Amino acid sequence: MDTPTFTALRFEVNDGIALITIDLPTRPMNVLTPELQSELVEAIEQVVASPALCGAIITSGKSNGFLVGADLKYLATAYERGTSAQQGAQWSQALSAIYRRLETCGKPIAAAINGLALGGGLELALACHYRVLADHPRAALGLPEVTVGLLPGAGGTQRLPRLIGIEKALPLLTLGTQVKPADALRMGIVDQLAPAEQLVAVARQWLQGTPDAQAPWDKKSYSVPGGAGIQTSGKLSLTLMAATALTSKATQHNYPAPAAILSAVYEGTQLSIDAGLRIESKYFGQLVSGPVARNIMRTMFINKGAAEKLAARPADIPKSTVRKVGVLGAGMMGSGIAHVSALAGIEVVLLDSTLEAAQKGMSHSATILRKEIERRRLTQEAADTVLARITPGTDYALLSGCDLVIEAVFESRPIKAQVTACAEAVIPATAVFASNTSTLPITGLAEASKRPAQFVGIHFFSPVDRMPLVEIIVGTKTSRETIARALDYVGQLRKVPIVVHDSRGFYTSRCFGTYSYEGQRMLAEGIDPALIENAGKIAGMPVGPLAVTDEVSLELQYSVITQTREDVGAAFKEPIAWPVLRHFVEDLKRPGRKGGAGFYDYPPGGKKRLWPGLRTEYPPSGEFSVAEAKARLLCIQALEAARCYEEGVVTSAAEADLGSVLGWGFPAYTGGTLSFIDTMGPAAFVAECSRLARKYGERFRPPRSLLRRAKSGELFHPRATEAEVEKAAGS
Numbered sequence: 001m002d003t004p005t006f007t008a009l010r011f012e013v014n015d016g017i018a019l020i021t022i023d024l025p026t027r028p029m030n031v032l033t034p035e036l037q038s039e040l041v042e043a044i045e046q047v048v049a050s051p052a053l054c055g056a057i058i059t060s061g062k063s064n065g066f067l068v069g070a071d072l073k074y075l076a077t078a079y080e081r082g083t084s085a086q087q088g089a090q091w092s093q094a095l096s097a098i099y100r101r102l103e104t105c106g107k108p109i110a111a112a113i114n115g116l117a118l119g120g121g122l123e124l125a126l127a128c129h130y131r132v133l134a135d136h137p138r139a140a141l142g143l144p145e146v147t148v149g150l151l152p153g154a155g156g157t158q159r160l161p162r163l164i165g166i167e168k169a170l171p172l173l174t175l176g177t178q179v180k181p182a183d184a185l186r187m188g189i190v191d192q193l194a195p196a197e198q199l200v201a202v203a204r205q206w207l208q209g210t211p212d213a214q215a216p217w218d219k220k221s222y223s224v225p226g227g228a229g230i231q232t233s234g235k236l237s238l239t240l241m242a243a244t245a246l247t248s249k250a251t252q253h254n255y256p257a258p259a260a261i262l263s264a265v266y267e268g269t270q271l272s273i274d275a276g277l278r279i280e281s282k283y284f285g286q287l288v289s290g291p292v293a294r295n296i297m298r299t300m301f302i303n304k305g306a307a308e309k310l311a312a313r314p315a316d317i318p319k320s321t322v323r324k325v326g327v328l329g330a331g332m333m334g335s336g337i338a339h340v341s342a343l344a345g346i347e348v349v350l351l352d353s354t355l356e357a358a359q360k361g362m363s364h365s366a367t368i369l370r371k372e373i374e375r376r377r378l379t380q381e382a383a384d385t386v387l388a389r390i391t392p393g394t395d396y397a398l399l400s401g402c403d404l405v406i407e408a409v410f411e412s413r414p415i416k417a418q419v420t421a422c423a424e425a426v427i428p429a430t431a432v433f434a435s436n437t438s439t440l441p442i443t444g445l446a447e448a449s450k451r452p453a454q455f456v457g458i459h460f461f462s463p464v465d466r467m468p469l470v471e472i473i474v475g476t477k478t479s480r481e482t483i484a485r486a487l488d489y490v491g492q493l494r495k496v497p498i499v500v501h502d503s504r505g506f507y508t509s510r511c512f513g514t515y516s517y518e519g520q521r522m523l524a525e526g527i528d529p530a531l532i533e534n535a536g537k538i539a540g541m542p543v544g545p546l547a548v549t550d551e552v553s554l555e556l557q558y559s560v561i562t563q564t565r566e567d568v569g570a571a572f573k574e575p576i577a578w579p580v581l582r583h584f585v586e587d588l589k590r591p592g593r594k595g596g597a598g599f600y601d602y603p604p605g606g607k608k609r610l611w612p613g614l615r616t617e618y619p620p621s622g623e624f625s626v627a628e629a630k631a632r633l634l635c636i637q638a639l640e641a642a643r644c645y646e647e648g649v650v651t652s653a654a655e656a657d658l659g660s661v662l663g664w665g666f667p668a669y670t671g672g673t674l675s676f677i678d679t680m681g682p683a684a685f686v687a688e689c690s691r692l693a694r695k696y697g698e699r700f701r702p703p704r705s706l707l708r709r710a711k712s713g714e715l716f717h718p719r720a721t722e723a724e725v726e727k728a729a730g731s
Contacts, residue, residue: 007035008036013052016053018046020056021059022066029068031068044101055207059114059199059200063115064116066125076302079290083289084289085289089284091284096154099124104218108212110130110204112203113131114196117133117141118141120152120153120154123154123159125141126156129212130207132190132192132203135182136181136195140178141178144178147176148293148296148297149292151173151261156280158273158280160173161228166228174262229266240266244262247262252540256290260286263283295675296671298657299668300661307658313484319488320484323347325341326351326402326406328352328419333436333460334406335364336460339464340495342386347391348391349399350362351398352394355392359392369386370383403428403432404489405427406458407433413445424450432455434458435457438508442502446478454479456482457502458470458490461508468496470495472486472500500644501649503647511640511660512637514639515541516545516548516549518545518636519536529610529614529620531629532545532546534626540667547599553598558582584598588613588617632700637660642677646705653675653716677716685706686706
């Protein structure tokens, strides 16, 4: 037989079995490009048409995985290109038809899965009649589409529940949970495990036996394991009801994908597989044509990926590596920075005023590592190696040989100036000095340095080991080489950097502060504290503004405002939250969670609860709506982000969005602060802010740049050009 010529895959025949090896030549991992889809159709038809072929094996030529799904760069532009729900459904139907043709072609097809099979990759495997998975730690199966605002659009919501039952399938579908090989076998997602080098041989052995070329759901005797629809057992009915309730609670109806998945599963599994696939495609079309999926894909996939690759790094500066870092201050932030640095293979010197304090900071790392061992994510030997990289102490001489020093001491200008001078007296002339300050301007702190060009802000977020964002703050004298070196260090830590320019509070702290302050202002206005907190969570914030203020500490906010008053003198403007902050810190002695009391009470061994005295200190009065509170809390943050953009504090809309979502928890469904404005529309946003300004004060007054955008319709994120869309579709 003639062997067809392909680009995205290889087609080989041996002993009557076709080996279809997916291997995109220009990609590090296999993704579902239009070219691959087209060639997959041709390969399937070649198998069907040839009498000499008794079946086929589909595998991957990539050592790091099988197939990881669709190219999100193309899907991310669907909304702004005006894609309709019907057109989106047609995209889904086209791929679904390819997989359905494979499934019903009449010849047995085996999937030899050599690593990651995610999204459309797992859906391809599910459409095969037999699945053998590599028994390897890096191998995993999953349907992560929900995490980017979509649902599996090539049969995932229909085949997986039909294969393993609805109850087992829901976590993979609604949470994007990935499963390792042993669990995949136990759950029945795959038929066999084998060493990676034996996958094709095991699949071939199955084909040479008496293979079944019909999917279970195409047989007359088939029924969904555990039932479906009105046939569900009492337990499954409860599971579906609980899943619906939990989804509503978790998403606050801001994220449509989980609910769409539940609907597709419930409706589709009661019908034939073909009808179920049509239902799935309908819901896929609704999601891909909406703004939420666009916002999440653009910010959390495309822009986050670019930041992780250090897109903001000056390209002409040679690459650098930090081998030894000094951390000044072994408190919560300093010990966290020391831990993530040691975890990245960097030698760490952790200094504090006493050896006891430094050792306590080191014990923070030991605690994190112990938990990782308990979760079987780390061996004791590996944990010991990480801990051995940290040297606690009090002597600045230990900093000798450091490539980088990061101070994480108290937010006091004199204290920071003192540790800067002590460190610079012993570190190499080439070393970079960084401040982890969250509010004090870097240019001012650099005045205490003898080398201001090598002084930069590297602002981590708490808890450091879990928060992915790092804010690089550029002072007026910070050199481009220092910026590059700071970014290289963040890259070593595998965190997500954004670069911002100097300002009091910089970008993240400045914008986050408006959320906290607005909540406190609402309290002073007589809005019920429970309504304030619930409005924040309904808006999509991780916690309410009063709760997060307790976590950050009222005392810290009080200190920052006091320091600002001293710094700016007559130009100081009292923040709207100052009366409440002053009252809680000075009069009520409730400094926040760290002090055991703030807006909440923290009973020993019990759950925190809103302090009953709040209603005495600030009696609720009048009628207030959750919708109005939600509008205030979201708009004030986005408005401050727009001001930062106008002032040049943040110069990239992508970084502004990333900073807001990853830094302080601005809702991901919005795409971030500036995407929130774009999605709402500049004119509509300005109109809403103007209304709020008339009702609540000048802090809601839009800046001139927003007024211009409202008039011109200019967005912060320019629409993708046709050339860019075509490039994304074909790349």
